[in-house]
Amino acid sequence: MDKRVERTQKLLLQSLMMFNLKNKNFYELSIRDLCEEAGIARQTFYRNYLVKEDIIIRQISNVMSDFRSVLKQQSFNASGFIQLLIQFWKQNQETFALIEWAGISNEFIRQLANFNKLVMEQHKAFGKNSDYIANYYAGATYMFLKTFMEKDDFSKEAYAKGAAVYNQLTNQCKGLFEPLN
Structure with a gap:
């Protein structure tokens, strides 16, 4: 660039x-x-x-690209994935705050859904319901991150506890990491 x-x-x-x-x-x-x-x-x-929203949209893309790079460097399961995602967005909380401020959560969710499809393909979980699954997890993840960002505890234990709650709610992200029957 x-x-x-x-x-x-x-x-x-x-x-x-x-x-x-x-x-x-x-x-x-x-x-x-x-x-x-x-x-x-x-x-x-x-x-x-x-438009000014494009500044934030480009930043979302940059952060998601950085996150993909981090994930490529290591293997991960559902628990590790969400812990990394929580930590990554906490490190980029200014961008997350801009998403909320500008009211463009739908763009974040759209980009996260596309990211989820990549995870599904990587884990051979892509199937006829992939769009539903990717969108469902994207919306749930956005709301989960929003709630998590509002908390003041960003200790290692809080990340682990947050990931455990998320994975319990989403059945270990089964649709992202293994095909749903």
Whole structure:
């Protein structure tokens, strides 16, 4: 990626995070305000994005890509998968906060559903009901992460307990890691 594009993306993302921390209403935030805070021209914004939500959507994609890279480096089961997912999104909680702030949870869920399909393919669990399964787990995972992020305890024990609760609720993510009958 071009260094200028990367710099622009970073500046705009940081500006969004700053406005979120200041409790600025996302829908009242103008492109002009965002560009002034980032120190870039509006033309530069429109060269990279159509709307301000696109900044967050691109960041979701970046985080999901990073998570895929982490998973490729190790083998995992349902418990390990959700623990890694919880830890990963905790490390990226600013992005998660932006998703909530901008009201674009549907985009996060869509990307997570696509990710779930990859997990299903990797574990040879892909079948005729895969879309339902991938979407179900994506929605459940989003709500689980939202609840988990609201808690103040981010100890190793909290991650393990959270993963245990999630796996109990989802029957060990059976549809993602092995075919459903």
